Amino acid sequence: MKSAFLTDRGVVKVGGEDARHFLNGLVTTNIDLVRPGLGRFGALLTPQGKIIADFLVTEIPAGHGGGFLLDCPKSLAQPLTARLSIYKLRAKVAIENLSDAFGVLAVWDGTPQMTPDLAFADPRDESLGWRVLVPAELANKAAAAIGAEMVDESDYDAHRIRCGAPRGGIDFSYNDAFPHDTNMDRLHGVDFDKGCYIGQEVVSRMQHRGTARTRIVRIGLGDAIAAGTPVTAGDKTLGTLGSSAGDRGLALLRIDRVADAVEAGTPVVADGHALSFIVPQDIVPPKKASA
Template sequence: MPTLALLPSRAVLAISGEEASTFLNGLITANVEDVDAGSPAYGALLTPQGKILFDFFILRDADRYLVDCSAKQKADLIKRLTFYKLRAKVDITDCTDTMGVAAAWDGAELPGNVYPDPRSASAGLRTVATVAELSALTDAGEEAYEAHRISLGLADSDQDIGSGELFPHEANFDQVNGVHFTKGCYVGQEVVSRMRHKAKVRKRIVIAHGENGTLASGSEITTDGKVSGTVLSSLNNEGLALIRLDRLEDAYANAGEISAGDAQLSFSKPEWATFDMPEAPN
């Protein structure tokens, strides 16, 4: 059924000025030169050590870039961008009072600056639109969007990725078009490049399913008695989890118990994922 949800957890920034493209391209994992009207990018600003500070969507709107980012992280993102700005001819504007974000899937239509979610075709559409345009929509509620994105294995800025905690590969940025590997230098690029050429990424965000208990966000995941991961976002006993894949493989091989709190866990790989993930025994 066509579904549309307003996303009050998101905020909108505008980056403008004659050096905006060069400024952004030298900072973030996405290639801003590929961004055009209706052709967005998903990316992140990293620490120099290669961990994700902020993730966001970027789209082109006339002579400026619009940034769809976490509302909770907005102030810190503005502060970090301003720190890197120096004397660049760039203006950073908080548009949250006049613009907002919505998502739609299964054929629902949106007003404003509409773009396909670049992480997965199944995710549907997003828009950055005026508050007036959004207020006229029939809203299914952000919880409907939460259920949708969790079912697809798509990580949330606040609940799953956080700030300064995960490397891009651990948050599956290499799988959801979140890193452009050939565009050149950006903050943290050397670490990302090294991880790309490693034989395996030790831990990843995957879809978690809880049974015989409650799948609670923040719960430690144990496999054979060892702490092997953490439950991230969860809703109705479905969620996302950051899990050590090697320990998951060992637990499957030993028919060991996998749990978080009072819930027994099973895991699945998102439909878009191409990384190797251990398979549960039949």
């Protein structure tokens, strides 16, 4: 079993007696289902349905004061804290950026031999492993306690890519991508049965009308190619390459155009190198719902 402390991740706390109701009315996931030791994947969206910040969220045990912790990109922790505070109004909540005190330990390729208080299985996909929210200075001790070998965080990045889990800022741009673009609907990041949240109308319409045409897909690479490199087929641009590690990568593509290229036998390339598709189902365009 492996573990890595993720220096690019931060932690935001939302506490107070109204915390659950407050978050549930704002974000894409169902906070009513979050419990200590159980996490959910979600995002805060713009009213137009685009992702401001995505995160994993878990509940703090009552013995540790209660509330919720959001495992989010460290660069977005303070902006997310400020954005949530805008919606606070008269709600009895307290919102804090705890990134100086807490960080994220990722654990994969096995099951922890013991479960720390602030640990939970990654809700996006079981293959991704576990998350442990812990101060940086205690990361090595936590890894030893759960029976995990500490490795470099680049090893986790390679694991994430192979599992098909995108990273904001590299695989997609915040404030520019819809949840369907980043596969949040496939990674259990959107609850289509919960009540209203910011951007819900747009996201629900894309889901029920089958209008999502841009997706992050898993690709095979023959050579290292820089993130941001255009992906093309003939004279058509299909999208851009995102993060990669070894012979695997992620790309944000117009899957209808990819499907057309594959059907026509036109090579899909980036920087002159042919790409392959690890999971063919990733590039099958959705069927539009009947009126």
